[in-house]
Amino acid sequence: MIERIFLGAVSLLVTAAAQAQSLPSVGIEATTDERRRGLSWTGGRASISGDAALTLGAVEFDARVAALRDSPRHDGADAVADLGAAIVADAGPVQLRGRAIGHVFAGATRGMDYAEFGGDARYALGPVELTAAALYAPPQRAIGGSNLYLSAQAVAGIPATPFTLVGGLGRSSGxxxxxARADRLRPGGTYTDWRLGVEHTTGPLMLALDYVGTDLNDDRVVRPIGDRQHGGDRILGRVRFAF
Structure with missing residues (x-):
């Protein structure tokens, strides 16, 4: 069912791009570890991904495909496609976004697909942008229950330089x-993650260095799908080329 819904979303994105007056933005990125919410999705190994985004009025569509390389966290999946749609509205100086995302996995030995819904609020002041967000995955067998992710992020461009500073904090619960399946997204239960990074952008090329971490370095009992070994602090390198 989830596959049919999000394959339909991809078809809609392609059709919308064909009808739009401007082409979607497209990018390719390589990273030393595909980390999300502080957890490795590639068993601590490097990954490459491609993404596309398109805005039509107040509606945004986006798609991203990333290599997972026989991911322990996702039951041997080789790749994941993240397919999203959002509605954007302005409330004074604050931009509001309602969002739905489907995560579709290829190569997993069991059904690993799941969906999330939520939104965020963004406020920009000069070179600084602040974002508060919430994403909720309702109870689904693939994730062993429900999952709520609350996060806050600050992005600050350094004036007259190609550098941008990024900081973020998140909390996963549910x-x-x-x-056994709940350990996939929350190894050992509720946890906090963080990110500090710096990005250097020159034309279409972006180089980044991130420090990511979690508070999972304790005595929690984690099942194999939680991939305990790859949920701690790490420094990541990223290279992105935008078309």
Whole structure:
């Protein structure tokens, strides 16, 4: 069911791009570790991804495909496609966004697909942008229950330089129906993650260095799908080329 819904979303993105007057933005990125919410999705190995985004009035569409390389966290998946759609509105100086995202996995030995819904609020003041967001995955068998992710992020461009500073903090929680599967997104239960980074952009090329971490370095019991070994602090390198 999820596959049909999000394959339909991809078809809509392609059709919308064909009808739009401007082409979608497209990018390719390589990273030393595909980390999300402080957790490695590639078992600590390097990954490459491609993404596209398109805005039509108040509606945004985006798609990203990343190599997962037989991911322990996602039951041996080789790749994931993140397919999203959002509605954007302005409330004075604050931009509001309602969003739906589907995560579709290829090569997993079991059904690993799941969906999330939520939104964010963004406020920009000069070179600084602040974002508060919430994403909720309702109870689904693939993630062993529900998952709520609350986050805050600050992005600050350094005037007269090609450098941008990024900082973020997140909190993952939720209900558990199947403890073995719930460890996939929340190894050992509720946890906090953080990110500090610097980006250097010159034309279409972006180079970045990130420090990411979690508070999972304790005595929690984590099942194999939680990939305990790759949920701690790490410095990541990223290279992105935008078309």
């Amino acid at each position: 209900a558990v129906d199947d403890a």
